[in-house]
Structures are given as structure tokens and as C-alpha cells.
Amino acid sequence: MPDKTCSFSLDHYREILQTAKESGYEFLLFDELLSTAEQCCLLRHDIDYTPEKATEFGKIEADLGIRSTYFFQIVAWTYNIRERASYQAIRELSDMGHQIALHFDVTWRGASQWEELPNLCTKERELLSHLTGLDIPDIVSFHNPGTYANKVIDKEVAGIHHTYEPRYFSAYKYLSDSQGWYEGCVCKLFESGKYPRIQLLTHPYIWWDDPHSDFIENMSALINMRRDQLTEYMIEHHPVCTKNQDQLRSFVKSDLK
Numbered sequence: 347m348p349d350k351t352c353s354f355s356l357d358h359y360r361e362i363l364q365t366a367k368e369s370g371y372e373f374l375l376f377d378e379l380l381s382t383a384e385q386c387c388l389l390r391h392d393i394d395y396t397p398e399k400a401t402e403f404g405k406i407e408a409d410l411g412i413r414s415t416y417f418f419q420i421v422a423w424t425y426n427i428r429e430r431a432s433y434q435a436i437r438e439l440s441d442m443g444h445q446i447a448l449h450f451d452v453t454w455r456g457a458s459q460w461e462e463l464p465n466l467c468t469k470e471r472e473l474l475s476h477l478t479g480l481d482i483p484d485i486v487s488f489h490n491p492g493t494y495a496n497k498v499i500d501k502e503v504a505g506i507h508h509t510y511e512p513r514y515f516s517a518y519k520y521l522s523d524s525q526g527w528y529e530g531c532v533c534k535l536f537e538s539g540k541y542p543r544i545q546l547l548t549h550p551y552i553w554w555d556d557p558h559s560d561f562i563e564n565m566s567a568l569i570n571m572r573r574d575q576l577t578e579y580m581i582e583h584h585p586v587c588t589k590n591q592d593q594l595r596s597f598v599k600s601d602l603k
């Protein structure tokens with residue numbers, strides 16, 4: 347393989363997966379743990395902001411013959427899975443052979459009793475199934491698991507199968523891109539084979555065709571992208587915005603210092 351430049355680019359995402367495959371890692375879904383593979387990776391994506399970017403990941407994986415699990419919220423402030431682009435993204439991922447699962451967050455109803463969670467989780471999985479028209483597997487990933495860290499991380503939870511339970515967590519090396527890599531780029535870890543069993547969590551919104559080197563700059567690019575999309579949406583759908591679109595665009599820009 348030619349020299350790789352580590353970054354949060356989609357090209358490098360492909361290289362990471364290629365490196366894993368060339369180093370002998372087998373990719374598993376969460377219900378495939380019986381595999382006898384010596385080196386394996388549970389590949390998981392939590393979708394917090396940009397469902398449409400998830401399909402870019404899904405295509406790269408499908409090209410390489412890899413299946414993974416995409417966890418979607420049904421209560422996200424930032425997207426709506428029945429909005430056309432999000433809904434299509436989910437259906438496309440499923441058509442590519444990936445699994446769609448629940449990214450579980452019950453903060454929409456204020457404080458919940460811990461004992462209520464299994465029942466709420468079942469209902470949310472049913473709702474996700476209804477909204478997407480897909481079978482939703484019996485595995486969830488907790489959004490912001492730190493909220494329940496002492497009850498969830500490396501713990502079994504009665505009535506809920508989840509990605510942080512011991513057989514997926516302490517039995518594996520857990521790696522996440524959520525705040526940048528904390529043990530160097532994961533391509534190096536696949537290359538060295540240092541950890542034979544890896545649960546790899548990625549968030550597609552972090553990855554770009556042409557990313558900035560700075561994490562905060564990438565976050566601001568995401569926010570600006572959504573601002574521009576909302577501006578165009580208002581111009582298309584609201585008659586006053588349509589009529590005054592030049593003025594609107596200049597106000598939107600001038601509000602940003």
C-alpha cells in the first residue's frame with residue numbers, strides 16, 4: 347500500500363478499512379460474535395448529526411465487502427429520520443447490506459427512572475422499525491453513555507442489549523473518533539495488530555472529502571453547511587424569503603462575525 351496520510355478524510359477512511367482487511371481483520375455485526383476469526387472488528391457508527399454523510403461511509407464499506415451497524419436516533423434535535431434525505435440514507439444503507447439500529451436517548455421526556463429504560467428502549471426500537479420499515483436488531487448504542495456510565499459501561503443491563511456490555515466492551519479494545527483519536531490513528535493499530543479484537547466507533551459527520559487539519563475548523567464547517575442549507579430551504583419554502591432572497595442572504599452572512 348502507498349504511504350498514507352492520516353486525517354479525517356474519506357479517502358483515509360477507505361485506507362483504514364483496507365489496512366484492516368490486509369492485516370487479517372474480519373468485520374462482524376453485533377450478532378456475529380460466534381465467528382472464530384482471530385482478528386476481528388465490530389464496526390459501529392453513531393449518527394448524531396448528518397444521516398446523509400453516513401451513506402458515503404456505507405458505500406466505502408460496501409465496496410470493500412464490509413458490513414457495519416448504523417445507529418440512528420429517533421429524538422435527534424439535528425435531524426428527522428422521516429425527512430426525505432435522512433429516510434433515503436437509511437434505506438440506502440440497508441439496501442447495501444448494513445444494519446440499522448437504535449441510538450438510544452430518552453432525554454426527550456425529561457428525567458426517566460432507570461427501571462423504565464428497558465420498556466422505553468423496546469418502544470423506541472419498535473418506533474424506529476415503524477418509521478423506517480426495517481427490522482431493527484436487538485442491540486442499542488446509548489447516546490452520551492457518560493450520563494449512565496456507572497450503570498452502562500462494561501455492564502449488563504437487564505432487558506437491553508447494548509454496545510457497552512462486557513462481551514462487546516471489555517472483551518474488545520474500544521476505539522472511538524469522537525474527540526479525535528486518543529491512541530494515534532486507528533490505521534496504525536490495525537497495521538500493527540496490537541489489538542486483535544476491536545470495537546471501532548466512528549461518527550460520519552467528522553469525516554470530509556477534504557477536511558481541515560483542525561478539529562474545531564471541521565465542526566465550524568459542519569455548522570456553516572447546515573446554516574447555508576437552512577437559508578436555501580427558507581428561500582425555497584417561505585414566500586417572503588423567496589421574494590427577498592438577496593437581502594436575506596446578506597443578513598445571514600452579516601450576522602456571522
Ligand SMILES: [Zn+2]
Nearest residue numbers: 352531533534
Ligand atoms: Zn491513519
Ligand SMILES: [Zn+2]
Nearest residue numbers: 392394489490
Ligand atoms: Zn450519540
